Amino acid sequence: MESxxxxxxxRGMSRRDFFRFCTAMAATLGLPAQASAQVAQALxxxxxxxxxxxxxxxxxxxxxxxxRASHPLVADIILDLISLDYHEVLMxxxxxxxxxxxxxxxxxxxxxxVLAVEGSxxxxxxxxxxxxxxxxxxxxxxxxxxxxxxxxxxNCASWGCVQSSRPNPTGASGIAKLLPGKTVIQVPGCPxxxxxxxxxxxxxxxxxxxxxxDVLGRPKAFYGxxxxxxxxxxxxxDAGLFAESFDDYGYRHGWCLYKLGCRGPSTYNACALVxxxxxxxxxxxxxxxxxxxxxxxxxxxxxxxxxxxxxxxxAVGRNPDTVGTVAVGVxxxxxxAHAGATAVRSLVEARGGRxxxxxxxxxxxxxxxx
Amino acid sequence: MxxxxxxxxxxxxxGHLRIEAVVETGRVVDxxxxxxxxxxxxxxxxxxxxxxxxxxxxxxxxxxxxxxALTSIRAVEDALDIRVPPNxxxxxxxxxxxxxxxxxxxxxxxxxxxxxxxxxxxxxxxPAAASRLAQSxxxxxxxxxxxxxxxxKRLADFAAGGQLGPFTNGYWGHPxxxxxxxxxxxxxxxxxxxxxxxxxxxxxHAVFGxxxxxxxxxxxxxxVSLDPNDPSAVNAERLAMVGSLIxxxxxxxxxxxxxxxxxxxxxYKDERWGxxxxxxxxxxxxxxxxxxxxxSYLLPRxxxxxxxxDEVHEVDPKDxxxxxxxxxxxxxxxxxxxxxALHPFEGQTQFHHTGPRPPYRxxxxxxxxxxxxxxxxxxxxxxxxxxxxxMVAYASGREDVRAVVDDALARLKLPREALFxxxxxxxxxxxxxxxxxxxxxxxxxxxxxxxxxxxxxTVNHERWDPSxxxxxxxxxxxxEAPRGALGHWIRIENGKIAHYQAVVxxxxxxxxxxxxxxxxxxxxxMLDNPVRVSDQPLEILRTIHSFDPCLACSVHVVDPAGSTxxxxxxx
Numbered sequence: 023m024e025s026x027x028x029x030x031x032x033r034g035m036s037r038r039d040f041f042r043f044c045t046a047m048a049a050t051l052g053l054p055a056q057a058s059a060q061v062a063q064a065l066x067x068x069x070x071x072x073x074x075x076x077x078x079x080x081x082x083x084x085x086x087x088x089x090r091a092s093h094p095l096v097a098d099i100i101l102d103l104i105s106l107d108y109h110e111v112l113m114x115x116x117x118x119x120x121x122x123x124x125x126x127x128x129x130x131x132x133x134x135x136v137l138a139v140e141g142s143x144x145x146x147x148x149x150x151x152x153x154x155x156x157x158x159x160x161x162x163x164x165x166x167x168x169x170x171x172x173x174x175x176x177n178c179a180s181w182g183c184v185q186s187s188r189p190n191p192t193g194a195s196g197i198a199k200l201l202p203g204k205t206v207i208q209v210p211g212c213p214x215x216x217x218x219x220x221x222x223x224x225x226x227x228x229x230x231x232x233x234x235x236d237v238l239g240r241p242k243a244f245y246g247x248x249x250x251x252x253x254x255x256x257x258x259x260d261a262g263l264f265a266e267s268f269d270d271y272g273y274r275h276g277w278c279l280y281k282l283g284c285r286g287p288s289t290y291n292a293c294a295l296v297x298x299x300x301x302x303x304x305x306x307x308x309x310x311x312x313x314x315x316x317x318x319x320x321x322x323x324x325x326x327x328x329x330x331x332x333x334x335x336x337a338v339g340r341n342p343d344t345v346g347t348v349a350v351g352v353x354x355x356x357x358x359a360h361a362g363a364t365a366v367r368s369l370v371e372a373r374g375g376r377x378x379x380x381x382x383x384x385x386x387x388x389x390x391x392x
Numbered sequence: 393m394x395x396x397x398x399x400x401x402x403x404x405x406x407g408h409l410r411i412e413a414v415v416e417t418g419r420v421v422d423x424x425x426x427x428x429x430x431x432x433x434x435x436x437x438x439x440x441x442x443x444x445x446x447x448x449x450x451x452x453x454x455x456x457x458x459x460x461a462l463t464s465i466r467a468v469e470d471a472l473d474i475r476v477p478p479n480x481x482x483x484x485x486x487x488x489x490x491x492x493x494x495x496x497x498x499x500x501x502x503x504x505x506x507x508x509x510x511x512x513x514x515x516x517x518x519p520a521a522a523s524r525l526a527q528s529x530x531x532x533x534x535x536x537x538x539x540x541x542x543x544x545k546r547l548a549d550f551a552a553g554g555q556l557g558p559f560t561n562g563y564w565g566h567p568x569x570x571x572x573x574x575x576x577x578x579x580x581x582x583x584x585x586x587x588x589x590x591x592x593x594x595x596x597h598a599v600f601g602x603x604x605x606x607x608x609x610x611x612x613x614x615x616v617s618l619d620p621n622d623p624s625a626v627n628a629e630r631l632a633m634v635g636s637l638i639x640x641x642x643x644x645x646x647x648x649x650x651x652x653x654x655x656x657x658x659x660y661k662d663e664r665w666g667x668x669x670x671x672x673x674x675x676x677x678x679x680x681x682x683x684x685x686x687x688s689y690l691l692p693r694x695x696x697x698x699x700x701x702d703e704v705h706e707v708d709p710k711d712x713x714x715x716x717x718x719x720x721x722x723x724x725x726x727x728x729x730x731x732x733a734l735h736p737f738e739g740q741t742q743f744h745h746t747g748p749r750p751p752y753r754x755x756x757x758x759x760x761x762x763x764x765x766x767x768x769x770x771x772x773x774x775x776x777x778x779x780x781x782x783m784v785a786y787a788s789g790r791e792d793v794r795a796v797v798d799d800a801l802a803r804l805k806l807p808r809e810a811l812f813x814x815x816x817x818x819x820x821x822x823x824x825x826x827x828x829x830x831x832x833x834x835x836x837x838x839x840x841x842x843x844x845x846x847x848x849x850t851v852n853h854e855r856w857d858p859s860x861x862x863x864x865x866x867x868x869x870x871x872e873a874p875r876g877a878l879g880h881w882i883r884i885e886n887g888k889i890a891h892y893q894a895v896v897x898x899x900x901x902x903x904x905x906x907x908x909x910x911x912x913x914x915x916x917x918m919l920d921n922p923v924r925v926s927d928q929p930l931e932i933l934r935t936i937h938s939f940d941p942c943l944a945c946s947v948h949v950v951d952p953a954g955s956t957x958x959x960x961x962x963x
Binding site: 028029032034069072077078079080081083084085086087089090091092095097100101104106107109110111113114115116117118119120121122123126147148149150152153154156157160183184185187188189190191192194212213216254255267268269273274275298299300303304305306308309313315321324325326327 | 399546597610624745750751851853
């Protein structure tokens with residue numbers, strides 16, 4: 023098999039561009055500068071990693087997001103970085119030839135392929151999602167069994183997303199709880215940011231193991247901070263300047279959207295850092311509060327236009343210094359609350375879960391919770 | 393002897409579709425279309441704040457990622473009697489038009505082209521001849537011999553590496569492929585170029601909606617502030633970015649997409665099969681003024697029956713006699729019997745799976761066999777989508793549409809009747825994209841002119857507060873999604889959603905038979921298709937893909953009472 027490097031050279035990339043690419047990838051992954059050499063070395067030596075990409079109960083927004091990635095470009099990902107052997111939306115084959123492609127990979131590359139999953143699994147009745155006459159759960163379990171890594175792309179695969187919200191008619195579940203003992207890398211978001219999806223693949227190819235994960239199985243590089251922490255409107259929050267409605271003076275001048283229901287203070291994602299669509303913008307920047315789409319059970323934390331995390335009462339018009347102190351206090355309280363929640367989950371895992379390989383947490387999702 | 397051909401999964405579509413076709417002496421004599429996944433979104437909407445509906449409804453589909461939000465917003469605004477400001481109408485049109493262009497181009501190059509283009513044949517092409525071919529059909533700059541040689545080398549190295557990735561197990565070498573190697577090479581090069589471009593045009597959604605997929609919407613307007621001088625608003629710099637993205641999109645459509653479709657169609661133009669129903673429905677969209685003024689739509693509303701382009705029937709989505717759905721052959725049941733048809737305001741969705749348990753080899757098509765319902769218009773099965781829109785516009789006498797359609801037919805030396813085919817559907821999509829790309833430029837110029845004149849209003853906030861709403865209200869939102877007529881029906885009671893139902897394009901096109909045994913558009917369009925190689929039903933894929941199926945949308949679920957009727961099965 024040719025290496026990723028060979029593939030990139032074959033498509034006309036210069037050696038200089040190759041190293042520039044590796045440096046950019048290392049930076050995207052949040053790795054120290056010297057790691058770019060490691061990325062370069064790995065891509066020069068390793069064959070393209072086969073990827074089986076499964077779609078279950080989903081809307082395809084995750085696949086669409088992946089192909090919006092600018093770093094690396096989508097063609098580089100699906101043609102050069104990986105070998106995308108099964109992907110219902112993009113593959114040429116259909117029917118039994120398509121399923122045959124997945125089977126070939128399963129047999130030929132046992133223990134060496136990546137299973138990427140988009141969509142949740144119905145647990146109430148297998149007939150709610152079948153492919154090739156087989157149930158989603160059957161396919162998931164078989165293909166996860168011998169995978170080198172399993173990725174839950176998007177909120178659906180991570181914890182069920184919209185179809186698992188009240189009253190969850192199909193019993194939709196994230197995949198981790200259906201794969202006991204298996205590390206599942208959770209990349210939540212509805213959808214996740216394309217660059218984040220791509221960077222995770224590069225990490226797996228380079229280091230042959232998942233990046234450092236938090237207790238919910240999310241890569242820390244992208245889910246270690248709240249949207250609020252790096253928000254472009256953060257200064258207005260600290261100054262106590264809030265838009266009160268979508269058409270008022272503050273709204274028009276970029277003030278904080280906290281009072282319009284923004285979930286930025288309780289949402290862990292890289293939106294404000296990486297931004298969307300090649301860094302053009304992200305929801306809060308453009309003028310809509312964060313919906314919290316990377317969080318578990320966020321659909322049931324509606325209504326969306328009502329603030330759910332306590333804002334500093336009557337902050338507008340006060341001395342910004344005072345309000346800033348109050349605001350920081352609130353943010354800190356939210357962080358503590360989150361840490362508390364994750365600590366509880368750790369405890370649950372310690373009691374019932376098995377140790378995870380490589381020190382990486384891996385997701386042990388107890389499914390839809392809210 | 394008859395043979396049953398099963399294609400499951402149908403790939404290069406959104407969602408999960410299964411086709412079972414009965415083939416006899418190389419022709420399809422009967423066909424069944426089955427959606428094999430259900431999520432239940434419409435059971436989830438009741439009880440929630442109508443102002444949130446767009447966000448949930450948007451997750452019906454991440455491919456046509458914006459139209460469900462827009463349709464939902466329109467339904468709520470119709471129910472609550474909210475008129476949006478002119479700037480909001482323009483921004484919504486810009487986003488919808490950008491989506492349509494994105495969706496159609498991606499559909500052609502990445503989901504459909506491999507039905508017409510033999511990728512591996514491109515390895516045999518002469519790059520110099522490919523260059524001459526490309527230059528003869530368009531002024532697209534990347535068309536030198538060296539460029540095509542590089543693309544060919546990339547493909548050759550890819551194939552030689554032994555890992556064919558997404559091209560594994562394709563029907564390469566199938567006798568149904570007719571393009572010379574040079575045209576195949578040109579198409580492969582454009583596959584890659586379109587893949588890189590598609591991430592650009594959606595930046596328009598990022599500017600106005602914060603992200604793509606799933607940009608943000610707002611009841612009463614759009615969640616953006618317009619101000620040429622404010623660094624945090626959609627200002628002069630942001631508008632310039634949108635302007636250049638529009639210009640780039642127009643170049644891709646005019647110099648890449650339309651010439652490629654015409655060139656490829658030239659090689660297949662004597663294949664006229666796949667026309668199907670010949671009944672076309674469009675709700676219409678892209679209002680110049682307001683969605684409540686259908687006369688201002690750039691894509692007109694109406695229905696055409698039996699391929700008769702001399703008559704257009706009026707369409708009213710609120711009329712209980714017009715849009716109605718059957719579940720006779722769908723895995724749902726109705727309280728008053730499964731042979732009835734219900735208008736969406738009265739619609740029910742109660743899961744009732746009676747099919748074979750997985751793993752299974754064949755469906756029982758004499759009973760229920762799909763998660764898709766069967767909508768009918770005045771009890772007639774209809775096709776929706778780009779061809780339907782163009783036929784309704786053509787029959788309505790729209791000069792701009794007629795000019796584009798007649799010009800393309802003249803270039804291909806084809807009669808108008810040739811449009812009623814698989815190829816016609818693909819051609820119509822390209823021609824529609826050309827029209828929409830032009831209109832997109834107009835919306836943009838109008839928005840800039842409004843801002844220049846000092847109109848910065850984007851939101852009508854009068855009925856934002858639920859206390860201003862009536863105790864009970866009903867509304868319909870309609871759009872033309874890239875795949876066709878889309879409607880959401882909502883009832884609001886005491887500030888909450890009481891009932892919600894969507895009838896989406898692929899429900900129309902992909903529906904199973906109704907109570908009278910009438911086929912939906914997919915099933916009808918497959919009849920009489922040739923199947924040259926029974927293990928490689930390329931022609932069936934070609935016809936199905938010409939509709940651009942989108943299955944996540946079409947598998948339904950609403951329950952008017954908000955109660956669930958779900959069979960629980962532990963495993």
